[in-house]
Amino acid sequence: MKKLEDMNLVDDFLMTSLICHQEYGDRSVRYMLECILNRRFGKLTVVPQRVMCGADPEKHGIRMDVYIDENDGEIIDIEPDQNDGKADVKAVPRRNRFYHAKIDSANLAAGDDYSNLRNVVVIFITTYDPFGLDRMVYTVKNKCIEESDMPYDDGAVSLFLYTKGKKGNPPEELKSLLHYMENSIEENAGTDSLKVFHHMVTAVKNDGEVGLAYMKSVEIEKRIREEGREEGREEGHRDGVRIGRIQEIVRLSRRFNKSDEEIIQILLEETGLGEDQARDALKKYS
Known part of the structure; x- marks a missing residue:
């Protein structure tokens, strides 16, 4: 970032x-x-x-x-x-x-x-x-x-x-x-x-408060990415890993009020999905 x-x-x-x-x-x-x-x-x-x-x-x-x-x-x-x-x-x-x-x-x-x-x-x-x-x-x-x-x-x-x-x-x-x-x-x-x-x-x-807010935003995105990986690993097989990561990324992103475009960007970077697939996944798991 x-x-x-x-x-x-x-x-x-x-x-x-x-x-x-x-x-x-x-x-x-x-x-x-x-x-x-x-x-x-x-x-x-x-x-x-x-x-x-x-x-x-x-x-x-x-x-x-x-x-x-x-x-x-x-x-x-x-x-x-x-x-x-x-x-x-x-x-x-x-x-x-x-x-x-x-x-x-x-x-x-x-x-x-x-x-x-x-x-x-x-x-x-x-x-x-x-x-x-x-x-x-x-x-x-x-x-x-x-x-x-x-x-x-x-x-x-x-x-x-x-x-x-x-x-x-x-x-x-x-x-x-x-x-x-x-x-x-x-x-x-x-x-x-x-x-x-x-x-x-x-x-x-x-502004110090703005800086702290940005640090928090960075930490939230890091958490979304890391917990998405962990959730996927717990699924236990390749397709499950991918689906689990997608679901957790979407769930956590919604929890922290990420926009659709921000979620799609994370999905593109973390899951290997194409842009159209990422948009479909967002609709499916929101």
Whole structure:
């Protein structure tokens, strides 16, 4: 695993630690949002790694990296994403569709009028090009195919921000922020606002409580891997060893609130499964 000091803002742990930091959380979230959406924000409620479970244990849930509720305004979800496997990239549009659906379903009370459904913006910040067109900003909204100029506003917006994108003409501050998020070093903090932001990121990395939390996270992952191996050995034969390890890795990972992608990564590294097999195993043993 990476050292904390070597982490970038596209790494889940550092992003979560920054946005929930008592001193710097609100300021850092506002800076990112104002760069990305180019407007000021009022009162915000920020929930790191908010989980929305499925309707029952057999249904899929989601864990959002940064869930932001602008009181009396929009709901915004920020998803830093480095999962550049072929299957992951192909699934991004459907993943985005599912995130919108889960957020909407959680924010309309029974009997409430559809006109009260709030605007939702889902923002993916990716270190890979999700659509292969080398754009830094892809803005996606629903529209009428036959009448492309026909007004159709359902309140759903999706932004895909590719940190290495070359095409398009996004604001300079946004370009600088996205480059910085992928490689969060002082040399990439090229504007006055970004220098202030980098100071906050550095302070969070050097915060003792954050360091202890990261050490705990590392120990938990080590425990998941080791206990998964031990459980597999106790099964007593080759297939049993593999199945036992998979089951224990999934069980312990769920216990310690690991995300689906984190569990899949551990399965890939510890069991020899392919990516599709790891995803199937996660569904089977969750």
